[in-house]
Amino acid sequence: MARPKKFRRVEFFPESTYFVPWGKPKCEIDEIVLNVEELEAMRLKDIHELNQEECAEKMQVSRQTFQNIIDGARKKMVSALIEGKAIRISGGHYTTSMCKFTCIDCGNVYEIQYSQDRLKCPSCGSEKVLCSKKADFCIKWCKGEE
Known part of the structure; x- marks a missing residue:
C-alpha cells in the first residue's frame, strides 16, 4: 500500500489563473493544468532564487519531492x-x-x-466563504458596524 501524499505548503495564490x-x-486550443504547488515551486526556485533545500523546507517536502514537483511544472x-496550449492554474494537494x-x-x-476549500466550506458545503480578514469586514459591514 502506498504512503499517503503529504500536503505541500504554499504561500502564494495568483490572481490570474488562466492564460491563453x-x-x-x-x-480551439488544448490546455494544461498547472497545480498550485507546481506554481509555488517555480516561484520559490526561479523568482526568489532559493536553492533546492530551502525550497523543499519552505514547502515542507523532501528535496527529492521538491525536484519532482518542479520538474513536472517546468515540463508542463x-x-x-x-505547443500553444492554454495554462490553467488549479487544484493540487496543498x-x-x-x-x-x-x-x-x-x-x-x-x-x-485543497483548492476546492476556497470555494466550499468543508463543514456545511456552503459556497459563502471568505478569507477571514475579508469575512470580518463583511460581517461588520452587513451589521452596519463599518
Whole structure:
C-alpha cells in the first residue's frame, strides 16, 4: 500500500489563473493544468532564487519531492509554450497558513487544504466563504458596524 501524499505548503495564490495564447480562440486550443504547488515551486526556485533545500523546507517536502514537483511544472510550462496550449492554474494537494477562511453561513473558520476549500466550506458545503480578514469586514459591514 502506498504512503499517503503529504500536503505541500504554499504561500502564494495568483490572481490570474488562466492564460491563453494570443490570437487563438479559447474553444480551439488544448490546455494544461498547472497545480498550485507546481506554481509555488517555480516561484520559490526561479523568482526568489532559493536553492533546492530551502525550497523543499519552505514547502515542507523532501528535496527529492521538491525536484519532482518542479520538474513536472517546468515540463508542463514548456509544453504549453511550444505547443500553444492554454495554462490553467488549479487544484493540487496543498495547505497554507496565509489566510484562514470563514464560512458566512455556519461560522466555521479553517485553513484551506485543497483548492476546492476556497470555494466550499468543508463543514456545511456552503459556497459563502471568505478569507477571514475579508469575512470580518463583511460581517461588520452587513451589521452596519463599518
